[in-house]
Amino acid sequence: MRGPLSHFLLAHSIRTLVHLLKGNWRVLVGLLGRAPKPPKIDCPPFIQKPESVYFYTFHKCASTLFSSYALKQIEGLKHVNYANQIYSGKWTGETDFVFNPRGNIYGPIRVNSNPGPPLLKAFCQATCTPEFVRDKVAIFLIRDPRDILVSSYFSFGFSHGLSPVDGIRGHQEELRGQIQAVSLDEYVLAAAHETSENFRLLGELHGACERSVLLKYEDLIHNFDHFIAEFSKQVSLAPAVVQEIYQRSRPVKKEDNSSHRRSGQVGGFRGKLKEETVQALSRELAPILERFQYEV
16 A cells, blocks of 8 residues: 555655646756657647638629728638728739738729729729639629619719729719710610619629629628528637627618718618619619519
């Protein structure tokens, strides 16, 4: 049987081992008279940054919410917004766009079949091709094209801020003048074809991308839990960020045509357009509405 001394020695040995593991070599120096060689400790494996993610959407599809807040809060990924850099004049086009395979979330990349100013056109040409997106991790966010058209009329025609970049501002002012010269109903019918082309291009990108999710603005408003569950398949969000996205995405209670965020209501086009315009617009957009499962 072990006596008190044996227990003491055993306890002392355990304490000595604990000190050893903590890097306290003085205990062993006193016992052995020389410093022992430190134990060989395997270094933890190198932890790679998450794979970069690309966020595609359209103008007037909550893109400002994701640009100004949501994409900046993604855990483990740095937000890179080339479109904003171009719009604000911080990106001059003197160097090529750089897309790192890990560590970044790029966007919003607003899909546009006719992007206009040269730098925005160059950015779209660099990112909006099936070859580019095929091996990427991507998120696609869409909205009923009829709501996009109505919102675009008020935004691009009246409330959207102007870029400090001469070429972009000139394009904006020209578009604003064209919009203000027509009625809302005239505009949505005239712009329907280009909007249809934008959806066609996004659908092509989504079809080519092997690792992507397709989100709907309508779910952001009316089925938030499902929206976040799908969004979280590609990125990580803290609970507090999820709650803030919910709060910021709620439609305004009173429509304000002079505000950049005019309404946010789902299906608001039905109350803004003449019935005959709704019918004609729905016929024009029927292939897109059916493909993306919107009510015709």
